[in-house]
Amino acid sequence: MFLALREIKKEKIRSGLIVLMIVLISYLIFILTSLALGLASENTDAINSWHVDRFALNSNANVDMRQSFLTKKQAGTLTANEAYIGENTVVAKAKGYKQVSAVFIGLQANQFVAKNIVLTSGHKVHHANEVVADTALQLEGYKLGSKVRLNDSKRRYTIVGFTKNAKLNIAPVIYGQLGTWRTLRGFSEDLIASAVVSRTQNYKADSSTMKTYTKATIINKLPGYSAQNATFMLMIGFLMVISLIIIAVFLYILTMQKLPNYAVLRAQGIPSKVLVGATISQSLLLVVSGLVIGSLLTVATALAMPAVVPMSFNIPALSAVGAGLIVMAMLGALIPVGSVLRVDPVSVIGG
Numbered sequence: 248m249f250l251a252l253r254e255i256k257k258e259k260i261r262s263g264l265i266v267l268m269i270v271l272i273s274y275l276i277f278i279l280t281s282l283a284l285g286l287a288s289e290n291t292d293a294i295n296s297w298h299v300d301r302f303a304l305n306s307n308a309n310v311d312m313r314q315s316f317l318t319k320k321q322a323g324t325l326t327a328n329e330a331y332i333g334e335n336t337v338v339a340k341a342k343g344y345k346q347v348s349a350v351f352i353g354l355q356a357n358q359f360v361a362k363n364i365v366l367t368s369g370h371k372v373h374h375a376n377e378v379v380a381d382t383a384l385q386l387e388g389y390k391l392g393s394k395v396r397l398n399d400s401k402r403r404y405t406i407v408g409f410t411k412n413a414k415l416n417i418a419p420v421i422y423g424q425l426g427t428w429r430t431l432r433g434f435s436e437d438l439i440a441s442a443v444v445s446r447t448q449n450y451k452a453d454s455s456t457m458k459t460y461t462k463a464t465i466i467n468k469l470p471g472y473s474a475q476n477a478t479f480m481l482m483i484g485f486l487m488v489i490s491l492i493i494i495a496v497f498l499y500i501l502t503m504q505k506l507p508n509y510a511v512l513r514a515q516g517i518p519s520k521v522l523v524g525a526t527i528s529q530s531l532l533l534v535v536s537g538l539v540i541g542s543l544l545t546v547a548t549a550l551a552m553p554a555v556v557p558m559s560f561n562i563p564a565l566s567a568v569g570a571g572l573i574v575m576a577m578l579g580a581l582i583p584v585g586s587v588l589r590v591d592p593v594s595v596i597g598g
Contacts, residue, residue: 273572274545276487276568277542293413297332301459301461302461303460312441312465316438329447331443350419354372364413376405379422383419384421443457498579498580526580534573
């Protein structure tokens with residue numbers, strides 16, 4: 248470690264450039280990871296907040312709640328662990344406010360999903376003309392008491408409460424009654440919901456015209472969700488590989504330039520393992536320094552980032568990414584180690 252510190256101190260500019268490169272790579276990977284996590288959570292926040300394990304949909308709905316319609320006969324009798332969900336895509340609009348594309352979720356007030364909604368302000372839905380909206384509508388200027396129209400409906404609905412992290416497919420959720428869902432869809436009283444959800448892991452629908460799915464299946468079938476996650480994971484993976492190559496190249500060049508010094512040390516009887524340890528220690532110090540600065544930049548970005556940007560700064564996930572970068576850097580540091588082990592004092596000094 249002493250030898251590594253001496254080398255870094257002597258080669259300030261070169262070491263600084265390597266640290267700068269690692270800072271930029273780590274910062275980019277941290278931001279991309281945060282964006283991937285943020286977008287993923289905005290696809291699934293609402294579903295996760297319901298705390299359910301199983302979804303029962305119409306068998307012809309292609310695992311899509313928007314395309315699923317259940318009758319009372321299909322849904323059957325529910326227990327305290329089951330609840331109805333009615334989903335519909337809407338556009339919320341009010342005079343003087345920006346139109347917002349949203350997802351309307353119809354609930355039954357006496358069932359557990361409606362009871363478990365956590366509000367940041369206001370109260371829950373008690374009447375057919377009341378709704379609870381995601382805080383994203385607050386960012387657009389909507390307030391408690393704002394009266395909104397949904398799609399082309401002439402009826403106005405009053406926002407009586409706001410809830411945080413209620414998004415589905417990146418759209419804010421508006422909660423209301425199942426009767427309102429039927430009205431928006433133009434359905435008769437016989438159609439009761441889009442899905443039956445259950446918090447019982449072994450729940451299975453009784454009707455042969457229904458299929459039961461896990462929460463993971465429903466989430467993975469959300470439009471664009473799997474493709475979006477795969478794209479981000481591929482980008483992050485490529486950046487990891489690129490960082491390995493760049494770090495390896497820089498360290499290799501740096502090591503080759505120091506071969507005469509290593510040759511002198513070998514001629515003085517310094518063991519090879521000491522020189523190898525110095526090379527790896529130097530790489531570790533440079534990478535950790537770059538990661539620390541990159542992490543500080545990420546924290547500053549998190550503090551400055553507006554709420555409308557879908558980014559999630561998850562400490563465990565970012566720590567795992569940082570550990571991955573260190574592993575990649577150490578793999579890159581092993582490449583010039585071979586040159587250190589093979590250095591011949593006679594040929595190098597004599598040359």
